[in-house]
Amino acid sequence: MASAPDTTSIPGYTIFREGDYDSVAATAMLPQGTPHPLDQLSIKEIPQVAKIVREYVSPKTVKFNCITLREPPKAEYAAFKAGKIPTPDRKGFAIIIIRETEQVAEVVVNLSKKKVELYKEIQNAMPTLTLEDLDVMERIARKDSRVIRACNDIGITDMSKVFLDAWAIGIDERWGFDRRLQQGLVYYRNSEFDNQYAHPLDFSVVADTEKEEILSVDVRLVNGERTAPPLQEHNYLPDFVGDKYNHDRLKPIDITQPEGVSFKVRGNELSWANFKMHIGFNYREGIVISDVRSHDMYEDRERTLFNRISVVEMVVPYGCPEKPHHKKHAFDVGEYGTGLMTNSLKLGCDCKGAIHYMDGVMSTGNGEAAVIKNAICIHEEDNGLLYKHTDYRDGTVISARDRKLIVSQIITAANYEYGFYHTFTLDGTYKLEMKLTGMLNTYCMHPTETAAPYGTQVAPDINAHNHQHIFSLRVDPEIDGVNNSVVQSDAVSADAAVGSPENPYGNAFLSKKTTLRTALEGAADYCYETQRAWDIVNPNRMNEIAKKPVGYKILNNNCPPLLAKPGSTVYNRAAFARKPLWVTPYKDYELFPAGDYVCQSTGEENHPFNSTILDWAKRNENIENTDIVCYIQFGLTHFPRTEDFPIMPAEPVSVMLRASNFHVKNPGLWVPPSAICVDTMSTNAFQSSCCAANAPTSSSRL
Amino acid sequence: MASAPDTTSIPGYTIFREGDYDSVAATAMLPQGTPHPLDQLSIKEIPQVAKIVREYVSPKTVKFNCITLREPPKAEYAAFKAGKIPTPDRKGFAIIIIRETEQVAEVVVNLSKKKVELYKEIQNAMPTLTLEDLDVMERIARKDSRVIRACNDIGITDMSKVFLDAWAIGIDERWGFDRRLQQGLVYYRNSEFDNQYAHPLDFSVVADTEKEEILSVDVRLVNGERTAPPLQEHNYLPDFVGDKYNHDRLKPIDITQPEGVSFKVRGNELSWANFKMHIGFNYREGIVISDVRSHDMYEDRERTLFNRISVVEMVVPYGCPEKPHHKKHAFDVGEYGTGLMTNSLKLGCDCKGAIHYMDGVMSTGNGEAAVIKNAICIHEEDNGLLYKHTDYRDGTVISARDRKLIVSQIITAANYEYGFYHTFTLDGTYKLEMKLTGMLNTYCMHPTETAAPYGTQVAPDINAHNHQHIFSLRVDPEIDGVNNSVVQSDAVSADAAVGSPENPYGNAFLSKKTTLRTALEGAADYCYETQRAWDIVNPNRMNEIAKKPVGYKILNNNCPPLLAKPGSTVYNRAAFARKPLWVTPYKDYELFPAGDYVCQSTGEENHPFNSTILDWAKRNENIENTDIVCYIQFGLTHFPRTEDFPIMPAEPVSVMLRASNFHVKNPGLWVPPSAICVDTMSTNAFQSSCCAANAPTSSSRL
Structure with a gap:
């Protein structure tokens, strides 16, 4: 490397400035040759966008909220794919905040033509809070006299032991869009690595992100009294609990691929088994899977499946009605950015086996390239039986093993962690599995309080509130072509009565x-x-x-109804979470169902700069046999248990899209069986002429 | 081995007679020393039971329907466990059919005292059809002149190419309990290994199992015409499709445990991680997991979880109302016996990694010991993240990997295969995952017919009917003691209106x-x-x-409502499938919710020899704070797709019991983390001081 890249104090990010990247070879960071139109902006392109924007707004100065790829419009990309036009111009999309004025604007920069193509001022809407933005809270709060007093009053004097998790504000009627708000949830640590979630304090803080100013310290009095901080320690790091480890109980499991992985990566294009796709990444959605196609062995042609797959929103509404807990309803995608919160993954920690990593490239507030090394993990797993059948007459057995391809990332959203596992299997299925782990959001309890009914006491004087996690998976389908429809399928008994000629035994269903x-x-x-x-x-x-149109079935019985009541703050802000499915006609750049600007949003309908899925649905346009998009909501309702403390065992939840009369036959028949067995009715209890007897093609390892 | 054991023609079974087992050492087959009270009967005990029964009924002669362990009554076993009494007497339970008279009787034999303790004649109820019983059908049907004529009339003359899958009768009003019925579904094969399910014929056959007599050949005429057999081949065995295999596309995945497995097996007692349990097996339920306990690291004591877990029934009702399809509603546990249909497992075919197998010991009709070698597979799998948390401030990371212990079996129920995966994980969860694969039940189509709405045409002229799979998991809980209750939990919004003082923002839920x-x-x-x-x-x-009683939560949103209408045959016979949960007080030997005698059952209430869950529920006894049993129904509704043909990709469905305020903290904190990482905000893009930096206790392999 020509020179070491400079860094800011954003943990997990490496910052690149001009000159830093002369010898960087990682493809996602700095592509060789012409990038694929859906490739992330490279570490070279990010500062180019910044430069063009800076020049455009000069003499005003800007803070970059984001700099990311402006994907080509769908029609243009389709024309490129069809070979009708050359590679579309590379474009960047930035959201900027003009310093001093705090004016927000969207800018589209054409990198090929080196010019600003669009500059749009945004009113009454607030962009994502970046990690740099959130970093403000702890820095300013620890020095604030009101915060210090609030701590002193409950016996805490060493402010270096006070920690504030910065959250989006949720709702606070005291301020409007004139201020870019955030709230701080306050904790105490007894030592450097002590678990702060065991020591939640009884007040919260509101700050102005841009002015770096504490606006309010909101102490929650109970019967007019402060609540003493729970000081008992509940730790999980080895320094504290290492003597509890049992090193002998679990023997290692080694997973290896001596001949290498089965997938191929060219740039950010990935092919595996019958699948091909492109892997993108951005600050907001994190992983974006585009252009998913499947080679059909029966028709010997490539068939399109999904134009684009990503998790475009989520909400975590908490169920405690008491102030300030009504402000806790995190929209982790829209308010913070899944990409920005992504962990740099480590072999052995997060993934086992033979792994291919990809990096995530984003921007700092100064417009430098910020890289998360190993943001995306691509690996395979054995998935048990793909199929099996035994002829009971003679014991003839055939079985094949299934395989998973998993494209994953893990994010840290302050206390919580979310694992995103985009999974493809050999039967043609796509499944998104989420794993929830990390730390419960906790609050202290006054001696006169009980945790029930809105929470669980997970340790003495510590309340973990009921909450839901509702994710929104956006699937832009392209089932064997652009124009698709959605057909709702309900399993019902036949109308005909039991004993009628149409249903003599009453078993008919359809x-x-x-x-x-x-x-x-x-x-x-x-x-x-x-x-x-x-x-x-x-x-x-x-x-x-089958005499049915080719299709993919959405299987989603993990869609908890939103428990916030109609008319409530959350119900308004998270309209997307009211339904497990929304289907809308495709529009370029219509992506985020809670709005492009989720921070401080109210869910106002027909907002000129911040439309939501509710607006899109109420247009009530045709969705039949046209280019459509599906928003699939799923998740879970979490009533905390003591087992979730001090650190939560991972809880999985998933949704699945399964081929449904898409292929004319089982699409996995190209997979060589792991064994073909012909049992010969052995006359010896311990002899069996099985596995590979009749199987020149079997592999003992598959 | 002293002498080679004799065999009958039951594929997959090895038959042992006296003298055969002198040198057999396998524990499950022939335990060393005193057997555990819940151990299966050994290959030595089975013929001992037979001998005592034979002498008892002499001069009448008997056919053994089953010989299996008579488990000790719960109170007696509890007294034994508590050290209050010595090992209970070993007892066998047999269902016998007196030859000639066809009288059915239950016999309990005390092996320790070598005598019959109970002999009970059974009226108007029919025992399980064993594989030997089902073997009758094909043997007699091929020679039957009416069957031959039915084949000839559609152009089939070579009867060696005609195959009959023998099924329980389901319902047939033409005969009653005077005959032990079975039905044959008829197929054609063009060559020895040709897939018969591609050639279903248009008639079915009813036979008397004991008299070995064809009672009826039921031809289904369509518009007065026979349906020509579909003769197009649809194969999946390598001889037919081997040229389609792609051997290069999937590279091997090797899974090894160089230091061995983490579980310990002593006889049939299994310990792993914090869990201890006993593994049993019988002809009907297959795997029985008893005496599940967990060592609590916080209280440093062993705590009971489940007294007994097994799959006690299932039903597969088909949704086509036309005769003879109304007779297809297989109760695979009760009508055929999960144990009897169990596959002998093979490393690499069914399981990967380091495996411990156990054998299944059952009986032939002659009272000999019949062994399924490797009936039970016990192995571990990596299960991804157990927990993870990153402190976003400094990048401190901790993560641990989860592990599964899986006790599994696979059965072949004629066309279908079912994998049963009893799974325990380090967070204390028990999960039963079923995997459904094998062959769809198919039927031929007359040119004037369409498959819709009661089926899908999966290949030209082949109809696969809609059907459901509903499993009944019986859990006899012992949550930290014998007396338990079931508390239903419903997530609901608070009653208080939005804007009211109790719910100002409308987010309250509980x-x-x-x-x-x-x-x-x-x-x-x-x-x-x-x-x-x-x-x-x-x-x-x-x-x-938590101020809540200790518990385990049943998580079951995979419980399809029974689609057969109230009053229908299936609704009556499979009353258990009407509800996802039944809770009854514990009674010794009350196990099977569709009755002890499911073949030819009608669902008649208050049957003196064949009570069902409906009878038990209608007793309406107390289930609060007493010894209770839970029957948990789950499964899926299957509308066949072309992808399911000619062999079905495995489809999983599961149900879970999760610790719920059972432990005072995360029960997995004894698991050494796979890595503890302290990121030092590296100034180099490609350097990261992670994984084990601060981790004397980490293993790179875990």
């Missing part, structure tokens, strides 16, 4: 199909009683065997 | 708790809207932190 025709119909509820599922179909492509 | 008091209340429905779950609690043991 799948009732309802095509969702407009976006309001596309806002669909789950129905457990009918085991509702939704087929994304291409009505223009029939499966000639 | 878990509404309802204790199920009597067995009729214990017959509970799932509620998606409230994300219903059920806590099995010990009301006598409080979690003093």
Whole structure:
């Protein structure tokens, strides 16, 4: 490397400035040759965008909220893919805050033409709080006299032991869009690595992010009294609990791929088994999987599946009505940015086996390139049986093993961690599995209080509040072509009465199909009683065997109803979470169902700069046999348990899209069986002529 | 081995007679020393039971339907465990059929005292159809003139190419309990290993199992015409599709445990991580997991969890109302016996990694010991993150990896295969995952017919009917003691209106708790809207932190409502499948919710020899703070897709019991972290001082 890159104090990021990257070879950071149109901006392109923007707004000075790839419009990308046009111009998208005035603007920079193509001022909307923004809180609060007094009053004098988790404000009627707000949840640590979530304090702090000013210290009095901080330690780091470890109990499991991995990576294009796709990454969505295609062995052609897959929003509403807890409803994607919060992954810690990592490239507030090394993990796992059948007559057995391809990232959202596991299997399935771990949000308890009914006492005087996690997976389907429909499937008993000629024994049941025709119909509820599922179909492509359109089925019975009441703050702000499914017609750059600007949002309808899924649905446009997008909500309701403290065992939740009459036959028949066995009715108890007897093609390792 | 054991023609079984087992050492087959009271009968004990029964009924002669362990009554076993009494007497339980008369009887034999303790004649009830029983069908049907004629009429003359899958009768009003019925579904094979499910024929056969007599050949005419057999081949065995295999695409994944497995097996007692349990096996339930305990690291004591876990029933009702399809509703546990249908497992085919196998010991009709070698697979798997947390301020990371212990078996139920994976993880969870694979049940189509709406055409002229799979997991809980209750938990918004003083922002929600008091209340429905779950609690043991009774939560949102209408045959026969949960007070030997005798059952209430869960629930006894049993139903509704043909990709479905305020803290904190990382805000993009820097205790392999 020509010179060591400079750094700021953003943990996990490495900052690159001009000259730093002359010899950097990592593809995602600095692509060789012409980048793929969906590649992240490189460490070289980020500062180029910054430079062009700076010149454009000069003499005003700017803080960059984000600099990211402006993906080409869908039609342009399609024309490029079809070979009709050359590589689209590289473009950057920036959200900027003009220093002093705090004016927010969106800027589109054409890097190929080195000019600003669009400059749009944004009113009454607040961009993401970056880690740099959130860093303000602890720095200023520790020095603030009101904060110091609030600590002193409960016996805490050493302010270096006071820690503030900075959160988006959620709601606070005392200020409007004239200030860029954040709130600080306050904790105490007894020593450097002590678990602060065991010592929550009874006040919270509101700050102005831009002016770096504490606006309010809100002490929660109970019966007019302060609550003493719970000081008992509850730790989980080895320095504290290492003597509890049992090193002999679990023997190592080694997972190796001596012949290497089965996937191929060229730049950010990934191919594995029958699948091909492009892996992107940005500050807000984190992993973006585009252009997912499948080679069909029966039709011997490449078939499109999904134009774009990403997690575009999530909300974690807490269920305690008492102030200040009503302000806790984190939108971790929109308020903080999944990309920005991404962990730099480590072999053995986060992933096992043979791993390919990709880096994430983003921007600092100064417009420098900020890299998260190993932001994305790509690896394979054995997935048990793909299929098996034994002929019971003669013991003839065939079985094959399934395999997973997993594209994953892990984020730290202050206390919580979320693992995102985008998973493909050999039967053609795509599954998003989330794993929730990390630390519960905790609060102190006054001796007169009980944790119930809105929380659980997870340790003496520590309350962990009820909450939900609702994720929004955006799937832009392209099921064998651009124009798709969604057909709702309900498993129902036949109407005919038991004993009638049509249903003499009463066993008749069928799948009732309802095509969702407009976006309001596309806002669909789950129905457990009918085991509702939704087929994304291409009505223009029939499966000639099944006489049904080719499709992929959305299987989602993990969609907790939003428990915040209609009319509540959360209900308004997180309208997307009201339904497990929304289907809208595709529009370029319409991505984020809680709005582009989630911080301080109110859920106001028809906001000129911040439309939401509710607005899109209420347009009530046609969604039948057209280019559509599906927003799939799933998650869980969490009533904390003592087992979740002091650190939570990972809890998985997932949603799945499964081929449904998409292929004419089992798409996994190209997978060589792990064994073909012909049992010969052995006359010896311990002899069996199995595994590979009849199997020149079997591998003992697969 | 002194002499080679003799065999009958039951594929997968090895038959032992006296003298065969002199040198057999396998523990499950022939225990050394005193067997554990819950150990299967050994290959030596099975013929001892047979001999005592034979002498008892002499001069009548018998066919043994089963010979299996008579487990000691719960109180007796508890006294033994407590050291109050010596090892209970070994007892065998046999169901016999007196030859000629066809009288069914239950016999309990005390092996320790070498005498019959109970002999009970059974009326109007039919025992399990064993593989030997089902073997009758094909043998007699191929020679039957009516069957031959039915084949000839559609152009099939070579009867060696005609195959009949023998099924329980389901329902057939033409005969009653005077005959032991079975039905044959007829297929054709073009060559020895040709897939018969591609050639279903248009008739079925009813046979008398004992008299070995064809009772009826039921041809299904469509518009008065026979349906030509679909003759197109659809194969999946390597001889047919081997040229489609792609051997280069998937590189091997090797999973090894160089230091051996982490579990210990002594006889049939298994210990792993914090868990201890006993593994049993019988002809009907297959795997039985008993006496599950957990060592609590915080209280430093062994705590009981589950007295007994097994899958006690399942039903697969098909949804096509046309005769003869109304007769297809397989109860694979009760009608055929999960144990009897168990595959002999093979390393590399069914399981990867370091495996411990156990054998299954059952009986032939002649009372000989029949052994399925490697019936049970015990192994570990890596399970991804157990927990992780990063302090975003300084990048301090801790993460540990989870591990699974899996006790599994795979059965072949004619066309279908079911994998049973009883899984324990380090957070204290028990999960039963089922994997469904094998072959769809298929039927031929007349040119005038469509498959819709009761099926899917999966290949030209082949219809695969809609069906459900509903499993019944019986959990006899012993949550920290014998007396337990079930508390229903519903996630609900607070009653207080938005804007009211109790709920100013409308976000309040809580878990509404309802204790199920009597067995009729214990017959509970799932509620998606409230994300219903059920806590099995010990009301006598409080979690003093949470102020809640210690418990385990049943998480089951995979419980498809039974689609057969009320009053239908299936609704009556499979009453257990009407509810996702039943809770009844414990009674010795009350195990099977569709009755002890499922073949030809009608679901008649208050049957003197064949009571069902409906009878037990209607007793409406107390289930609060007493010794209770939970029957948990789960499964899926399957509308076949072309992807499921010619062999189905495995489809998983699961149910879970999770610690819920059972432990005072995260029970996995004894697991050494895989890595403790302190990122030092590296100034070099490619240098990271992570993984083990601060970690004397970490293992790079865990």
